[in-house]
Each structure stands twice: as C-alpha cells, then as structure tokens.
Amino acid sequence: MNVLKRCIYGVSIISLASMNVQCKGDKKVEETTKEAKATEMVTIEKTAYGTTPKGEKIDSYKLKNQKGMEVDIITYGGIISSLKVPNKAGKSEEVVIGFNSLEQYMKANPYFGALIGRYGNRIAKGKFTLDGKEYSLAINNTPNALHGGPEGFHRVVWTAAEAKGGDSASLKLKYVSKDMEEGYPGNLTVFVTYTLTNENSLDVLYEATTDKKTIVNLTQHSYFNLSSDFSKPILDHEITIDADKLVPVDATLIPTGKLTDVTNTPFDFRKPKVVGAAIEAKDDQLKKGLGYDHCWVLNNQDKGERFAASAYDAGSGRLLEVYTDQPGIQLYTGNFLDGTLPMRNGGTYAHRTGLCLETQHYPDSPNQKDFPSTVLNPGENYKTKTTFKFSVK
Structure with a gap:
C-alpha cells in the first residue's frame, strides 16, 4: 500500500x-x-477490594502524588479508606480513621470516610414537605433521620471513571438514586469527583440533577487525626473556624431556628484554639452534643469557595485547611466513638480519636424557612466544591 x-x-x-x-x-x-x-506527577491505580454478599465487585483506587500524599477510595460508599500525608520530617503517615476490609465497612459504623446523601446531617422527625406533600424518611437517629437514612449513599456501590493529566488525577464516581429511595422524591443522578493535585490538595466536587423536585445536601465524612497516632485523642488539635455564628440545637440535635453569636462561648474558633480547651465546659449546647457536634454559620457566603476552617497538630506539624462554597461546616469530635471498632493495626478507636469537618447546608433546612434552601428542581444543577489542603508548619 x-x-x-x-x-x-x-x-x-x-x-x-x-x-x-x-x-x-x-x-x-x-x-x-x-x-x-x-509531567505525570499524580498517578492513579486500580485494584480489586472485595465482593459484596450480592456479588457486586468493589474496587479501590489509589491516587498518589510526588509530594508524599496518597488517597485510597473504594467504590463502596465512595469511602476514603486511607489518606497519607507527610509530617514536618517528611514522613508520610495515615491521618484518617478506617478499616482493613470491605466486610468491616459493611458492618454498622459511624460513617468512616463515607460520602453522605441524599441529606447530610439531621432532619427533624424524618419528615419534610414539598409543594404541600409530606415525605417520610427512615428514623435512624431517634427521633430523627440522619445522613440519608440507614441505606444512604454511604452503603451503595458507585461506578467509577478515572482521569489523569500532569499535576492532578481524578476519580469520578456516579450513583443514580431512584425515586423514593429512602423516602426521597425524584430520580437523582449524582456525581462526586475526587481530585488529587501535586500540591497536596484533595478537591471534592459534588454534582446532581433530578427529574422531580427534591432536597439535596451532600458531604464527606472522614475522621481526621493529624498526629497519625490513633491511640491518642484529638483534644490537642488546634482548630480555626471562620464563623461568627453557630446553629444551636435542641436536645435531639435539631436546630432551634435561631443563629447565635459565638462571642464569649466555647464555640468561638475565630482564633486558633485547641479542641480540649473548652470541650468539657459547663455549656448547655456542649451537653446536648456530648462535646462538639454542631454546625457553624460560615462567613463570606457570597464569595463562593473560600477558607472555612483548619486543623493543626503541633507534634507532627501537619496543617489541614478546608475551603468550601457551602454555607456551613459541622465540627464533630468523635464523641460517640466508644472503643468497640477495630483499628487497622490492632487496638480500637476510642473516645475522640478523630474529628470531622463536614462542609454542608445547615441541619433540618427543609423544615427551617429562614435557612438557605436545599431544594433542587428539575432542570437545575446541584454543584458544590470542597478542598482539603495539607501542608506542614
């Protein structure tokens, strides 16, 4: 030829x-x-992780850069099963709570590393109303609905597509939540894209569309311990939250509907303060959460993605900064960890051995007329981004 x-x-x-x-x-x-x-500075590698009792194959994807950061994500629950970042000596170590096996993740646990949906946080009495119709959800945090229900996004199998190019690599997860799944209306198509950069940032991009009016509030539920020593509590972690106001809650951790000033309260983290400084204070709100389990009203909500919070561990030198376009962030200090769940290398996760920084809308927003709306209509695109950036100081 x-x-x-x-x-x-x-x-x-x-x-x-x-x-x-x-x-x-x-x-x-x-x-x-x-x-x-x-220029392929960030890589992504797929391995088999296990099989569910239904015969569903679960994969694990490792995203790794040249700066010592590694993130492992499994397609069951979109879970971050491992996250390693360097300390001030340059040693990369584990900084999130997790398990060694799929079987353990499938057992009851407090959402370790999982994607949360359709609605992160609590909905009062598991009920909300859209256009005059009341919807009822499963009660899994008596008397309320929590984190999308007992079979929420943390317990489903996501499909995955990988992409890489130069200084970043991405894993794009997809799940279609059927109309009335867990009581929520509408067929909801959800995409969550994890992107690791060579600057030790992990971006989480959430996207969704629906064919029927519904509510959506997605978040990520990793528990961090920046010391990498999971035998130690996180009480000495130094926290900053860029928020002048708090969403106070009642005895069942449902918002009262008011937003209160954090000044002169244990909830003022506008300047860096260690978790343990006031967590045992004689404060009505702290008693209700058995510690910190509250949503803060983030400042500068009209500025899109901006600095929201940080956590710092002086011993390791690790600094975690959280940036988001969401109106709120939930700080949870592992108050219900009770020493019954196994650590990866022996021992158990004890009281307050991890903390969560969950970017989100406020709890119970569908029932609170003065809170920002979480309604998603057909033809609209739900899109929000959070970045977890790691460094040392």
Missing part, C-alpha cells in the same frame, strides 16, 4: 491519519511523549 508521507521541519504529515505513521527521527514527537510522561 502506498502511503503519502512528508517530513518538514521535524513535523509528520500523514495522509492516512488512522495508520498513525511517524517519520523516523521525528524528534519533536519523541520529545513531546517524554515531556508528557515527565
């Missing part, structure tokens, strides 16, 4: 592009290929 081919100034011109013919000595093409490989 005759192939018309010319080389001009090192550039190949091929009449039959589908044959992918290249000039000998085409240095520009070879150099481009080498450059592409050299």
